[in-house]
Amino acid sequence: MIADIYFWQIIMIDIIVWDIEKECLHSKFKGHSKQVLVVTSSPDGSYLSSGSMDKTIRIWDTDKGVVLQTLKGHKKTVSSVIFSPDSRRIASGSHDKTIRIWDTNTGSQLIRIRGHSHWINTVDFCPFGLCVA
Numbered sequence: 001m002i003a004d005i006y007f008w009q010i011i012m013i014d015i016i017v018w019d020i021e022k023e024c025l026h027s028k029f030k031g032h033s034k035q036v037l038v039v040t041s042s043p044d045g046s047y048l049s050s051g052s053m054d055k056t057i058r059i060w061d062t063d064k065g066v067v068l069q070t071l072k073g074h075k076k077t078v079s080s081v082i083f084s085p086d087s088r089r090i091a092s093g094s095h096d097k098t099i100r101i102w103d104t105n106t107g108s109q110l111i112r113i114r115g116h117s118h119w120i121n122t123v124d125f126c127p128f129g130l131c132v133a
Contacts, residue, residue, distance in 0.1 A: 012035050012036070013030070013032045013033065013034060013035060013036060013052070014028055014029065014030050014036070015028070015029040015030075015036060015039055015048065015050055015060075016028050016029075017029070017048075017062075027062075027065050028065070029048065029050070029060050029065055031058055031060075031067045031070075032050065032052040032054050032056065032058065033052075033054045034052055034053035034054040035052060035053045036050050036051070036052045036053075037051055037052060037053065037077065037078065037079055038050065038051040038078070038079060038080055038081050039051075039081075040081050040082055040083060041062070041083075042083045042087040043083060043085060043086075043087055044087065045062065046061070046062060046063070046087070047059055047060060047061065047062060047068070047083070047087065047104070048060040048062055049081045049082075049083060049090050050081065051077075051078030051079060051080065051081045051092060051094075052077070052078055053077045053078075055072070055074045055075065055076060055077065055078060055094075056070050056071060056072055056074075056078065057070070057071040057074075057078055057081055057090060057092050057102065058070050058071070059071070059090070059104055059107075069104065069106075069107035070107070071090070071092070071102050071107055071109070073100055073109050073112070074092065074094040074096050074098065074100065075094070075096040076094055076095035076096040076119070077094060077095040077119075078092055078093070078094050079093055079094060079095060079119065079120060079121060079122075080092060080093035080094075080120055080121065080122045080123045081093075081123075082123055082124055082125060083104070083125075084125045084129035085125060085127060085128065085129045086129055087104060088103070088104055088105070088129075089101055089102060089103060089104060089110065089125075089129065090102045090104055091123045091124075091125060091132045092123065093119075093120025093121065093122060093123040094119065094120055095119035095120075096119070097114070097116045097117070097118065097119055097120065098112055098113060098114050098116070098120070099112075099113040099116075099120055099123055099132060100112050100113070101113075101132070113132075
């Protein structure tokens with residue numbers, strides 16, 4: 001689990017997790033084929049999600065360091081990812097000008113929101129997870 005004593009760093013296609021109490025490397029996540037632009041942890045720290053120039057979102061098990069799901073659907077770079085407060089969904093934003101909502105257990109796309117005139121820089125869930133901005 002990624003707790004308050006860890007932080008992550010993106011180095012091109014790898015995600016590096018550092019233990020800031022021990023001042024050492026905790027783990028390294030590899031799997032994207034192009035540069036990773038964004039990483040976020042689930043509210044309980046059990047999972048990470050990452051968005052990349054390879055147009056995918058990956059959901060990682062933080063204890064095992066393995067990819068649980070690879071979410072595909074965006075047509076361009078994924079620039080924003082965020083877990084819902086209950087960790088059951090992920091919202092993603094992309095240079096393809098869409099926001100997508102994903103089921104974290106199945107990896108299926110639940111909703112695609114279109115209508116933006118420019119690429120999406122960031123997305124966020126409201127506190128109860130019933131809306132995105």
